Amino acid sequence: xxxxxxxxxxxxxxxxxxxxxxxxxxxxxxxxxxxxxxxxxxxxxxxxxxxxxxxxxxxxxxxxxxxxxxxxxxxxxxxxxxxxxxxxxxxxxxxxxxxxxxxxxxxxxxxxxxxxxxxxxxxxxxxxxxxxxxxxxxxxxxxxxxxxxxxxxxxxxxxxxxxxxxxxxxxxxxxxxxxxxxxxxxxxxxxxxxxxxxxxxxxxxxxxxxxxxxxxxxxxxxxxxxxxxxxxxxxxxxxxxxxxxxxxxxxxxxxxxxxxxxxxxxxxxxxxxxxxxxxxxxxxxxxxxxxxxxxxxxxxxxxxxxxxxxxxxxxxxxxxxxxxxxxxxxxxxxxxxxxxxxxxxxxxxxxxxxxxxxxxxxxxxxxxxxxxxxxxxxxxxxxxxxxxxxxxxxxxxxxxxxxxxxxxxxxxxxxxxxxxxxxxxxxxxxxxxxxxxxxxxxxxxxxxxxxxxxxxxxxxxxxxxxxxxxxxxxxxxxxxxxxxxxxxxxxxxxxxxxxxxxxxxxxxxxxxxxxxxxxxxxxxxxxxxxxxxxxxxxxxxxxxxxxxxxxxxxxxxxxxxxxxxxxxxxxxxxxxxxxxxxxxxxxxxxxxxxxxxxxxxxxxxxxxxxxxxxxxxxxxxxxxxxxxxxxxxxxxxxxxxxxxxxxxxxxxxxxxxxxxxxxxxxxxxxxxxxxxxxxxxxxxxxxx
Numbered sequence: 062x063x064x065x066x067x068x069x070x071x072x073x074x075x076x077x078x079x080x081x082x083x084x085x086x087x088x089x090x091x092x093x094x095x096x097x098x099x100x101x102x103x104x105x106x107x108x109x110x111x112x113x114x115x116x117x118x119x120x121x122x123x124x125x126x127x128x129x130x131x132x133x134x135x136x137x138x139x140x141x142x143x144x145x146x147x148x149x150x151x152x153x154x155x156x157x158x159x160x161x162x163x164x165x166x167x168x169x170x171x172x173x174x175x176x177x178x179x180x181x182x183x184x185x186x187x188x189x190x191x192x193x194x195x196x197x198x199x200x201x202x203x204x205x206x207x208x209x210x211x212x213x214x215x216x217x218x219x220x221x222x223x224x225x226x227x228x229x230x231x232x233x234x235x236x237x238x239x240x241x242x243x244x245x246x247x248x249x250x251x252x253x254x255x256x257x258x259x260x261x262x263x264x265x266x267x268x269x270x271x272x273x274x275x276x277x278x279x280x281x282x283x284x285x286x287x288x289x290x291x292x293x294x295x296x297x298x299x300x301x302x303x304x305x306x307x308x309x310x311x312x313x314x315x316x317x318x319x320x321x322x323x324x325x326x327x328x329x330x331x332x333x334x335x336x337x338x339x340x341x342x343x344x345x346x347x348x349x350x351x352x353x354x355x356x357x358x359x360x361x362x363x364x365x366x367x368x369x370x371x372x373x374x375x376x377x378x379x380x381x382x383x384x385x386x387x388x389x390x391x392x393x394x395x396x397x398x399x400x401x402x403x404x405x406x407x408x409x410x411x412x413x414x415x416x417x418x419x420x421x422x423x424x425x426x427x428x429x430x431x432x433x434x435x436x437x438x439x440x441x442x443x444x445x446x447x448x449x450x451x452x453x454x455x456x457x458x459x460x461x462x463x464x465x466x467x468x469x470x471x472x473x474x475x476x477x478x479x480x481x482x483x484x485x486x487x488x489x490x491x492x493x494x495x496x497x498x499x500x501x502x503x504x505x506x507x508x509x510x511x512x513x514x515x516x517x518x519x520x521x522x523x524x525x526x527x528x529x530x531x532x533x534x535x536x537x538x539x540x541x542x543x544x545x546x547x548x549x550x551x552x553x554x555x556x557x558x559x560x561x562x563x564x565x566x567x568x569x570x571x572x573x574x575x576x577x578x579x580x581x582x583x584x585x586x587x588x589x590x591x592x593x594x595x596x597x598x599x600x601x602x603x604x605x606x607x608x609x610x611x612x613x614x615x616x617x618x619x620x621x622x623x624x625x626x627x628x629x630x631x632x633x634x635x636x637x638x639x640x641x642x643x644x645x646x647x648x649x650x651x652x653x654x655x656x657x658x659x660x661x662x663x664x665x666x667x668x669x670x671x672x673x674x675x676x677x678x679x680x681x682x683x684x685x686x687x688x689x690x691x692x693x694x695x696x697x698x699x700x701x702x703x704x705x706x707x708x709x710x711x712x713x714x715x716x717x718x719x720x721x722x723x724x725x726x727x728x729x730x731x732x733x734x735x736x737x738x739x740x741x742x743x744x745x746x747x748x749x
Contacts, residue, residue: 067094091277096295097302098283099748100463104174105281105302106309107167113310114164115269119262121157122206129209131255133248136211137336141542141615144715151715152722155325161203162328163317165351168196176382177403179391180282186383188275191268193380198265200352200376205258207349211251212333217346219254220246225359228366245339285463286391287456294460296748304744308737315730322723323514323636326618331641334619334712335611344672345420353417354410358436360421361429371433378440385440388448395454399447406439464748503622504647504670507702509639511709514724517717518710523554525689526707529700532687534613537605537678539593542614543711546587552717553710562587606664608677617641617705617712641712642705644670649701652680 068089070076079085128147130139143150172192175181181189208219223240227233242249280289289295296302320327328350332343348356355372362368378385393400413432419425457463510519527548530540545565548556556564565585570592573580585592594610595601602609621640624632631637647670655667655674665675682697689695693703710716 091298092303093297093299095277095298096280096289096292097298098281098289098294098460099296099301100283100285100460101281101302101305102284103305103309104170104178105283106306107171107174109306110167110310110313111164111171112269113313114160114167115262115266117160118157118164119266121153121160122259122262124153125157126255126259129255131209131252133211133251133337136209136251138542140210145542145547151719152321155321155719157206159317159320159325159328161206162320162349162351163313164199165203167313168199169351172196172379173407175282176406177393177400178282178284179286179386179388179393181383182286182386182388182391183383184279185275185282188272188279189383190380191272191275193376195265195268195272196379197376198261198268202258202261202265203349203351205254205261208251208254209258210333211337212330213335213337213341213343214330214332214346216246216337216339217343218348219250221346222348223250225365225369225372228369230366282391283460283463284392284394285457285460286395287458287460287463290459291461300744301748304737304741308734308741311730311734311737315727315734318723318726318730322719322726324633324638325719326638327633331619331621334615347418350414350418353415354413355417357413357417357429358433360417361426361433375433375436378437382440382444386444386448388451388453390453390456392456395456396447396451397454398451399444402439402443402447406436409435409439502669503624504640504643507639507643507646509642509706509709511706511716512637512639514636514720516720518552519706520553520555521691521693522703522706523710524556525691525693525699526703526705526710527554528689529682529687529704530613530707533681533700534704535591535594537594537601537610538613539610540591540614540711541593541612542590543714544588544590545585547714549587550714553714554707558587565589568592606677610678613708613711615712616645617709619712620644639709642709645705645708646698646701648676649682649704650697 068079068086070079070085075085125143128139128143128150130136140154143154145151147153175189175192204218204222208215223237223246226236226240229236238244240250240253241247242253330347347353355375358375359368359372362371388396388399390396393403409432413429413436416425416429416432421429457466509516510522511517530538545561545568546558547561548554548564549558549561565587568585568589568591569582570585570589571580572583575581595604598609618641622644624637624640648668651668651670653667653669655661659667659674661667661675664677666677666679667674668676682700684697685695687695687700689699693699713719
């Protein structure tokens with residue numbers, strides 16, 4: 062259905078090329094003259110948004126792959142190296158990780174739009190099936206990408222999901238062994254996933270080309286669900302659809318930039334800032350939010366094999382939708398019953414997502430079974446019956462008639478509101494689930510200089526926090542990802558390079574071997590990293606009663622807690638990212654005498670905010686323990702606040718650069734969106 066092309070190149074070189082490879086004519090007919098239904102609403106811009114996000118993911122992924130090391134001993138460190146030492150590496154990494162979530166948000170909107178307007182019906186069956194294939198490939202790619210940082214949730218997510226294949230009779234164990242490359246998740250697994258994660262986006266791009274090709278053969282569906290009959294029903298793709306898609310993409314980029322620059326870890330899991338440890342299982346293993354509905358279906362079936370079949374069937378059934386729904390009328394606008402059941406189905410999916418983040422126990426399992434049953438009932442029973450018994454309202458005679466009705470704006474606003482509220486509830490539930498098992502009270506909220514869109518680190522506070530770390534914390538805890546030279550970085554404690562060099566020289570660094578083959582000690586240099594207090598893990602455990610003091614480099618991002626409803630909604634808008642510092646202060650100030658009836662294990666200390674209230678670390682701070690030269694109070698509360706701010710800087714050293722660049726990008730996108738909107742109104746003025 063590509064438009065009639067009258068492309069005639071004027072340039073002699075282009076004429077020469079066009080006679081041998083008519084690519085100019087192909088582009089002109091497909092993206093300029095291509096006839097587009099003139100009644101398309103903004104839901105149709107998500108196709109262009111998805112193309113944009115796929116390009117973003119591929120480009121950022123290629124650059125990240127240049128710096129990533131797919132080895133279990135180095136993967137986590139290489140990711141941190143990207144964040145800290147690669148120019149704009151933090152931007153690339155956050156763009157890629159948050160881009161995955163944006164990709165899935167856009168694809169879910171795209172899919173639900175197709176379900177509502179019947180975009181899967183004849184003659185667009187192949188177009189729809191190709192979309193389902195893209196969705197399956199996206200899920201596989203996203204899962205493998207989530208494993209690559211090799212954090213705690215990456216490792217355990219890979220362990221749980223790959224184990225599902227063992228439920229397949231006869232060949233299950235062989236498939237699991239093939240995926241693992243051995244008998245457990247390890248280095249071969251990481252290499253396999255890295256290779257496939259790099260390859261699959263190009264496969265997706267290839268299927269997207271087929272998807273777009275199929276679209277141009279059968280033409281676009283539209284809100285009325287009637288085919289174009291005359292030229293009055295369509296407009297050329299360029300400039301009409303082009304400018305509308307551009308405006309939609311600019312608005313989506315504002316949404317994306319909000320997460321990217323101001324709440325980059327809102328959709329992530331704090332446990333993934335802890336290196337993978339096969340010996341320690343996270344309290345609650347939860348997949349990324351976009352898998353939660355299917356995770357709920359998987360867990361709702363008592364049988365492991367049955368759960369796996371149900372989970373994959375929930376996706377596969379989408380491919381058969383064109384034959385399950387035999388109604389002649391496409392759009393749910395004119396199908397009163399189908400419209401009502403569509404929204405029930407949307408709520409069903411959102412609730413399944415909510416349950417996917419809940420523990421698989423009690424009423425949650427019962428509810429998941431009911432909602433899973435309705436999920437399949439909707440496709441396998443309800444839609445076939447509705448297609449036979451429902452009486453549809455009259456559809457417009459043509460697309461031009463539909464345009465004259467000027468309807469649908471109210472429905473669009475309502476849909477956005479429902480999806481936004483449902484999505485936020487789902488995301489908040491993920492946060493809640495990840496904090497379950499931590500029954501300690503919520504840490505008090507503190508005021509931080511680095512909070513908010515314009516927040517910056519208090520350099521004096523960072524210097525005091527460094528002093529507390531050096532004189533107290535460094536006796537047991539390392540800072541493996543922080544180099545002395547970082548103390549002179551912009552946005553840090555603001556030391557000069559000479560001061561950083563002098564600070565480093567106070568440490569003894571083990572080096573070697575020398576020409577005689579002996580290890581030796583030398584004064585530290587600015588390029589050295591903070592030395593660990595113990596030579597190895599065994600020595601650290603031996604000195605601490607069997608417990609391993611964690612590295613503190615990422616502690617401020619590796620700890621979180623449930624803020625509950627509705628605070629998690631406000632957190633997104635007010636850019637609250639200070640759970641980690643609040644938690645650290647609470648732990649350092651939360652030592653108390655154990656209440657009556659509470660039994661501490663041997664070597665334990667009672668802490669009000671520590672999970673289970675028993676912590677191996679004795680109270681580390683006391684008033685007057687560290688001398689401040691700037692007159693700040695020498696109290697436990699002040700020490701705790703200062704070292705927490707310092708640890709926030711060690712975890713997020715590019716925070717100030719991120720917010721500064723974010724402000725510039727947001728202003729640019731808002732101005733661009735305004736210009737595109739008014740341009741779009743002018744272009745479309747004669748089409749409506």
